[in-house]
Amino acid sequence: MPVPAxxxxxxxxxxxxxxxxxxxxxxxxxxxxIPDTVILLEHPPVFTAGRRAKVDELLWSPEEVExxxxxxxxxxxGGSFTYHGPGQVVGYPILGLGSRPDAVDYLRRLEEAVIRIxxxxxxxxxxxxxxQTGVWVGDDKICAIGVRLMRAxxxxxxxxxxCETDLSWFRGIVACGLPEHGPTSLSDQLGRRVxxxxxxxxxxxxxxxxxxxxxxxAPGEFVSPFQVADAV
Amino acid sequence: xxxxxxxxxxxxxxEGTILKWLKRExxxxxxxxxxxxISTDKVDTEVPSPVAxxxxxxxxxxxxxxxxxxxxxxIDEPGAAAPDAASGGAxxxxxxxxxxxxxxxxxxSGGAxxxEGSSAAPPAAAPVAPAAxxxxxxxxxxxxxxxxxxxxxxxxxxxxxxxxxxxxxxxxPGTGSGGRITKADVxxxxxxxxxxxxxxxxxxxxxxxxxxxxxxxxxxxEVVPVSHIRRAIAEHMLASTQGTARAWTMVEVNVDHLVKxxxxxxxxxxxxxxxxxxxxxxxxxxTVDALLEYPDVNARLDGENIVRHRFVNMGIAVSYDAGxxxxxxxxxxxxxTIGVARSIADLAARARAHQLQPDEVQGxxxxxxxxxxxxxxxSVPIINQPNVGILSFxxxxxxxxxxxxxxxxxxxxxxxxxxxxxxxxxxxxTRFLARVKQNLESWDFAExxxx
Numbered sequence: 132m133p134v135p136a137x138x139x140x141x142x143x144x145x146x147x148x149x150x151x152x153x154x155x156x157x158x159x160x161x162x163x164x165i166p167d168t169v170i171l172l173e174h175p176p177v178f179t180a181g182r183r184a185k186v187d188e189l190l191w192s193p194e195e196v197e198x199x200x201x202x203x204x205x206x207x208x209g210g211s212f213t214y215h216g217p218g219q220v221v222g223y224p225i226l227g228l229g230s231r232p233d234a235v236d237y238l239r240r241l242e243e244a245v246i247r248i249x250x251x252x253x254x255x256x257x258x259x260x261x262x263q264t265g266v267w268v269g270d271d272k273i274c275a276i277g278v279r280l281m282r283a284x285x286x287x288x289x290x291x292x293x294c295e296t297d298l299s300w301f302r303g304i305v306a307c308g309l310p311e312h313g314p315t316s317l318s319d320q321l322g323r324r325v326x327x328x329x330x331x332x333x334x335x336x337x338x339x340x341x342x343x344x345x346x347x348x349a350p351g352e353f354v355s356p357f358q359v360a361d362a363v
Numbered sequence: 364x365x366x367x368x369x370x371x372x373x374x375x376x377x378e379g380t381i382l383k384w385l386k387r388e389x390x391x392x393x394x395x396x397x398x399x400x401i402s403t404d405k406v407d408t409e410v411p412s413p414v415a416x417x418x419x420x421x422x423x424x425x426x427x428x429x430x431x432x433x434x435x436x437x438i439d440e441p442g443a444a445a446p447d448a449a450s451g452g453a454x455x456x457x458x459x460x461x462x463x464x465x466x467x468x469x470x471x472s473g474g475a476x477x478x479e480g481s482s483a484a485p486p487a488a489a490p491v492a493p494a495a496x497x498x499x500x501x502x503x504x505x506x507x508x509x510x511x512x513x514x515x516x517x518x519x520x521x522x523x524x525x526x527x528x529x530x531x532x533x534x535x536p537g538t539g540s541g542g543r544i545t546k547a548d549v550x551x552x553x554x555x556x557x558x559x560x561x562x563x564x565x566x567x568x569x570x571x572x573x574x575x576x577x578x579x580x581x582x583x584x585e586v587v588p589v590s591h592i593r594r595a596i597a598e599h600m601l602a603s604t605q606g607t608a609r610a611w612t613m614v615e616v617n618v619d620h621l622v623k624x625x626x627x628x629x630x631x632x633x634x635x636x637x638x639x640x641x642x643x644x645x646x647x648x649x650t651v652d653a654l655l656e657y658p659d660v661n662a663r664l665d666g667e668n669i670v671r672h673r674f675v676n677m678g679i680a681v682s683y684d685a686g687x688x689x690x691x692x693x694x695x696x697x698x699x700t701i702g703v704a705r706s707i708a709d710l711a712a713r714a715r716a717h718q719l720q721p722d723e724v725q726g727x728x729x730x731x732x733x734x735x736x737x738x739x740x741x742s743v744p745i746i747n748q749p750n751v752g753i754l755s756f757x758x759x760x761x762x763x764x765x766x767x768x769x770x771x772x773x774x775x776x777x778x779x780x781x782x783x784x785x786x787x788x789x790x791x792x793t794r795f796l797a798r799v800k801q802n803l804e805s806w807d808f809a810e811x812x813x814x
Contacts, residue, residue, distance in 0.1 A: 142722075182382055182407055208407060209403070209406045232408075234403065234406040234408065235372065235374065237373075237406075278406045278407075280406060280407070281408075282397060282409050283409060350717055351718060351719050355724055356592070358725050
């Protein structure tokens with residue numbers, strides 16, 4: 132039987148706001164104050180760097196990134212540089228992995244959900260165990276995955292699936308530390324527009340199936356931290 | 364002494380890199396406190412301590428990659444009494460204190476912990492105790508699903524029962540689906556009379572090393588954890604005080620005719636529209652007009668630009684049980700006083716019922732706070748960024764005022780504004796407030812209220 136879980140779809144959220152709110156939810160999940168929760172959103176342009184990122188993998192100067200309207204953030208997930216921006220579905224599952232945290236199994240399930248989403252819109256994608264975690268179309272990455280476990284048992288961060296992402300942003304970084312692999316998107320693959328709005332319902336369905344969750348909307352008080360100006 | 368090893372976070376993971384030690388030799392640690400961070404392929408994780416104690420020795424340098432199972436750290440437990448006492452109650456397993464020595468957070472030790480599943484049960488610490496001793500736990504292991512979250516989801520009833528009876532949920536074996544703790548499980552413990560003993564024994568392990576407020580809280584103090592909404596408010600307020608150049612201006616407004624008007628129409632209004640008429644919608648209307656007249660107050664600072672909004676979305680500060688929230692009357696410039704009154708009544712009611720939609724607390728171009736009902740006569744609010752001003756409407760009180768060189772008694776109110784001096788100057792702020800004052804003193808709201 133599916134486990135009751137919450138779904139939060141706050142729209143476009145600045146990275147710092149979402150990151151802080153996500154960490155707070157993870158702390159609540161850690162304390163069993165809330166059920167498993169999945170956040171699906173978009174970010175304004177931002178490069179994020181995991182702990183394994185190397186400084187020279189950011190190819191644009193910070194001034195250049197800023198001039199283009201982007202941000203650079205060093206964060207606490209696994210993996211190296213990636214890009215988030217409009218046209219990309221970002222998913223942050225905040226799941227309790229229980230007392231037998233199998234991080235590899237979790238990553239494989241995330242990939243599975245994304246592969247099913249891609250298949251639904253007509254893009255055949257796959258894992259590339261020989262290269263890296265993530266979801267690939269041939270040699271190009273369509274979905275980056277980077278995860279952190281809080282106290283080794285609650286998941287943080289997640290996946291970023293390119294729907295109609297402006298891929299030129301990826302020229303600003305060595306994405307995922309792999310210079311020989313490029314980015315792609317669903318729209319890029321199909322030659323027609325696949326929007327975030329098209330993909331969100333698919334993401335909801337496949338995450339629900341793969342992780343055996345039954346989604347309900349989260350109560351407003353857990354959504355409001357994702358809003359920018361929410362208090363006086 | 365407990366040895367902490369590189370945990371196995373998945374069958375195919377054979378090694379991990381120590382990213383960062385979070386504790387140094389000699390530091391004291393709590394159970395479940397993060398000891399270090401490791402990195403494997405795409406996953407970083409904190410590794411929590413299975414026991415409370417003192418770090419005796421760190422065996423591996425940061426940045427080193429080692430195979431799963433490698434000893435990384437040694438922790439001395441204070442006399443082994445504390446952890447034993449903690450788990451001794453319900454599980455009554457003397458082995459529990461020493462158990463994690465073998466494989467903290469490993470695949471093999473995990474299952475039983477799911478069966479215990481609780482907020483307090485650190486996966487690395489709890490597992491071996493019930494597996495070694497308790498029959499119900501062993502049963503539960505068989506039904507534990509691949510992933511354990513359902514064992515960690517507790518019903519509100521279970522949570523409440525446990526709290527009322529001071530039960531440590533970590534000590535209660537779950538017999539429900541997927542190792543979930545059911546009401547029956549909790550009732551069994553309560554009726555067995557072990558509740559108090561467990562709670563009493565558990566307390567000492569938490570108290571000594573708690574780094575949070577515990578030490579400063581004396582007898583008669585109540586320690587309440589900061590809620591996430593409280594924290595959100597705190598961060599928002601602090602960011603505003605640190606990020607704006609706040610100044611404050613106040614005007615006195617004679618609202619005698621508004622008080623009389625309200626007295627006259629309030630019953631009919633309530634009957635006709637189903638809501639109480641207050642002064643707030645009138646203040647909103649008067650303020651909207653002033654914002655349209657002085658658009659620099661209805662603006663935000665965006666880098667090198669000042670963005671003037673050509674519409675008014677009025678944020679209304681509403682207090683409710685969880686703290687403070689600012690629902691937004693969207694398109695307030697297109698509403699009459701009745702429309703504003705309806706909108707505020709609806710938003711406030713749903714705010715207090717926790718039913719606001721996300722977009723209903725977004726996009727305010729200006730904000731009004733209304734502490735008057737509680738009796739305050741002047742307030743200095745903090746600006747609700749990215750707004751550049753917030754207007755405070757305080758209590759209406761009868762005061763002696765000088766009118767045409769005679770002293771008269773009038774209903775007066777102080778209306779003030781905190782404003783961001785980066786965008787607004789004093790002259791503009793004062794002109795703006797004067798306009799609000801003039802509107803309130805001269806407008807005839809009777810028609811607008813359908814009276």
